[in-house]
Amino acid sequence: MTKLRVLIAEDHLDIAENIGDFLELSGHHVDYAYDGKMAVSLMESEVFDVLIMDVMMPKLDGLQATQRIRTLPCGDIPILMLTAKDTLDDKLLGFNSGADDYIVKPFDMPELYARIQAQVRKNQKQYQHHIVVNGIALNEKTQSANIDNVPLNLNPSTFKIMWLLTKAHPELVAKSEIEFALWGDLQPQRDILRSHIYNLRKSLSKCSNEVSIIGKHGQGYRLERASNKEQA
The missing domain is CATH 1.10.10.10 (Winged helix-like DNA-binding domain superfamily/Winged helix DNA-binding domain)
Structure with missing residues (x-):
């Protein structure tokens, strides 16, 4: 896979760093947002290939942040939502807010990476250039x-x-x-x-x-x- 620019929106530093370290070792560039408001702000000013979004975050939760990002010029970016909430209703809320994939914590890093690759490939086929x-x-x-x-x-x-x-x-x-x-x-x-x-x-x-x-x-x-x- 080509080098990706990945934004990780996660308020738990250890989780964010674990994901970031794994992706950087795989050759990708990683940036971080520690609340939903910061994630939206970074999406407005920078270019990323994929966004990993936690649901429960301060200032603006992942659901609201995803909805706002979908209204931006870069709003077609693949968004993978991370959460400990695993009920069907929770998953439907995630997808209805605009998430492309929904991953329940705890998760295996290779599976997360495989899902990132799948969403990026799918998005590249539909990319509006x-x-x-x-x-x-x-x-x-x-x-x-x-x-x-x-x-x-x-x-x-x-x-x-x-x-x-x-x-x-x-x-x-x-x-x-x-x-x-x-x-x-x-x-x-x-x-x-x-x-x-x-x-x-x-x-x-x-x-x-x-x-x-x-x-x-x-x-x-x-x-x-x-x-x-x-x-x-």
């Missing part, structure tokens, strides 16, 4: 992009790069990953990527003075927004 991150919106089907509703003009190559950088934001995307997305195993002999990055930066400067591409020599690139510079 649309992401919105920090005011940057991309539609892979129409190859269209905008920043704060201002059109961003991209060619097919710079769109692919922008897609990777936006999806990974604020993390670094390895140079090799970008090159593989552009050319697969047929890598060019010259460093053409540098020219594509130059063209992308030029397009970004015409669209917004807040969004830029930061390069790390020999490693890769990341997207930065002026308001996020202290956090990036």
Whole structure:
């Protein structure tokens, strides 16, 4: 399975860390929310591939948080609900709130991982190829992009790069990953990527003075927004 960005919404630190450690050892990136309100906030500002949601949490429970997330642009994300409640009525409440799967505690980590994989595969088949991150919106089907509703003009190559950088934001995307997305195993002999990055930066400067591409020599690139510079 490709590397996933997973959000774990769980107020019990030991449970959250056990799941997170297992997923990170499997090569995935993990972030945490310790209440339902924080989970909604992170979903509004970041991009994740799957959400593991506890039901009983402070500030906003998992049922309410799931309902709110389903109204967001990223609302088609797979959501797996974790709970100690195992009655049929409890399960129906979970599914009716928008959960894709319902897992009763205690659970075996390999089973949770298998269910995550199944939901991600299912979601990828139905994925609308649309992401919105920090005011940057991309539609892979129409190859269209905008920043704060201002059109961003991209060619097919710079769109692919922008897609990777936006999806990974604020993390670094390895140079090799970008090159593989552009050319697969047929890598060019010259460093053409540098020219594509130059063209992308030029397009970004015409669209917004807040969004830029930061390069790390020999490693890769990341997207930065002026308001996020202290956090990036």
